Amino acid sequence: MCQVIFAAMISTVYGLVMVAVIVAIAINIAHDGLLSPIAIFLMMIVGEFVIAALLHPSEIQCLMHCLMYYITVPSMYLLLMIYSICNLDNITWGTREVQIKKTQAVTICTTD
Numbered sequence: 014m015c016q017v018i019f020a021a022m023i024s025t026v027y028g029l030v031m032v033a034v035i036v037a038i039a040i041n042i043a044h045d046g047l048l049s050p051i052a053i054f055l056m057m058i059v060g061e062f063v064i065a066a067l068l069h070p071s072e073i074q075c076l077m078h079c080l081m082y083y084i085t086v087p088s089m090y091l092l093l094m095i096y097s098i099c100n101l102d103n104i105t106w107g108t109r110e111v112q113i114k115k116t117q118a119v120t121i122c123t124t125d
Contacts (some may be wrong), residue, residue: 016099020092027088035084058083 042052059079066076 016096020096023092024085024088027091028084031084031087 038051038055042049042055046052047056062076062079066073
């Protein structure tokens with residue numbers, strides 16, 4: 014539980030940092046114009062999301078969450094590394110399958 018609270022605090026702080034970055038990018042675009050390298054990079058990222066949404070029309074509603082994804086993805090990459098290193102002794106959360114011992118089925122036959 015302590016890890017979850019710590020991860021939430023770190024994610025909140027990092028989310029606020031990303032919001033500040035987005036505001037700084039908006040100010041930079043307003044100052045330098047739409048042909049600045051930052052504006053072109055941002056348009057390429059937005060275009061990437063839009064093209065992916067157009068190629069997968071059944072999931073186009075996910076485009077509404079694009080801003081939240083853009084804000085929180087960097088914290089996911091940081092926290093996943095911390096979580097994986099801190100939980101090296103716990104292998105139940107990963108993708109490895111645990112071998113389950115198979116038991117023989119017992120069949121009871123009755124003859125009349």
